[in-house]
Amino acid sequence: MFRSLNLNPDQIPTKKPVKKDKERWNARYKEFTGGSASPDNLLVSNSGLLSRGRGLDLACGHGANSIFLAGRGYWVDALDISHEGVRQAQSRARGLKLEVGWLVADLDDFPIPQGIYDVALVFYFYSEPLLPKILGALKPTGLLYYSTYNYRHTSLKPDFKPEYLVPEGGLGRLFPGLRILLDEPEAGSEGNLSRLIAQKY
């Protein structure tokens, strides 16, 4: 059972045809059943910045980062379009006796609650129209941890959709309302990752 985010009924997206992305990710997570999922190094190595409060993990997948945050004492809302990913995440969290507010939702039209989160996580998901909503989700002093593939990734995976990649220049310049704590536009051994840690003023 998925805990609800206390949304107004008229904020809940209406039913629509199943998306290709959802099917693709469900199939992938089914294949990976039982596989290990570790929290991202950006989060773990910089966890000294964390305190307590309310956390948000967007496109949480099988939930390693949400679970890490919940283990640090945060009350976490974690969303993904894949019910299979969320099911695995929920089962892993339950095994660890950690409570997380899991939700199956499509971020293309999900009304992300605004101004209530002390920390927001986005790992390996990029959608340009979502950026203002991510920024808006944070409280003043709220932290954003963001790491995902950038435009250089197409040299490794030519069929990766360019709209899912961070453009040249990195993530920091896309969040003008944040104080940058770490901005690595071309990280990783291939330079195909953009990483950001930033804080709302």
Ligand SMILES: C[S@@+](CC[C@H](N)C(=O)[O-])C[C@H]1O[C@@H](n2cnc3c(N)ncnc32)[C@H](O)[C@@H]1O
């Ligand atoms: C590369 S995985 C990353 C998962 C997780 N953040 C991690 O780092 O392990 C991308 C995730 O985005 C989710 N996703 C793709 N499109 C989405 C959408 N429109 N709304 C919500 N989640 C979506 C997929 O289901 C998948 O779990």
